[in-house]
Amino acid sequence: MISVTKLLFMDEYYGDALRYSHNAHRMKSGAAEGMGPVVVWNSTRTCNLRCRHCYMESDGQKYDGELTTEEAKRFIDDLAEFRVPVLLFSGGEPLIRPDFFALAEHAAERGVRPTLSTNGTLITRDVAQRIKDLGVGYVGISLDGLADV
Incomplete structure (x- = not known):
């Protein structure tokens, strides 16, 4: 992954130390020393698009089995206890979750x-x-897209 912030502005980004430190490749789970790993969470399968390249094979329907708000908050609590420094909300389309902002706020409150x-x-x-x-x-x-630019 290329840090566009660093590329364009020669400025450090919070996650750079987690990805680009000299010993990052030797760290357990790719995590900074003393921290848990960065976690990517497909918080929903639902999406408002149907992209050919997407591995989720999603569409606009609601899928069974996704975590409720309370279950998701307990999941985030577990991540905080594991000292996870960063949670990447992904999907599907995470902004479709009506509780996205509550979950992001909960994550921030838990560090x-x-x-x-x-x-x-x-x-x-x-x-x-x-x-x-x-x-x-x-x-x-x-x-991503299909047309030549």
Whole structure:
């Protein structure tokens, strides 16, 4: 993964030390010493798109078996106890979860830095402001498509 922040602005990003430190490849689970691993959580299979490249084979329906808000908060509590430094909400489309902001806030309150991998289609000015206000440390937006540019 290339840190665009570092590439464009020659500025350090919070996650750089977790990924690019000299001994990162030797660390258990790729984690910084004394910390648990960075966790990527496919928090929902539901998505508002149906991309050919996506491994989730998702669509706009609600899927059975996903964690409830309370179950998800207990999961985040477990991650905090394991000293996970970063939780990447992924999916499907994590912004479709009606409790996404509550879960991201819960993660931050527990000392787990929330980050987000999204297709970007649900980000409005208000959503972007809420993401910023919660202290989401990273938002990744896929730039995939079928047409030549």
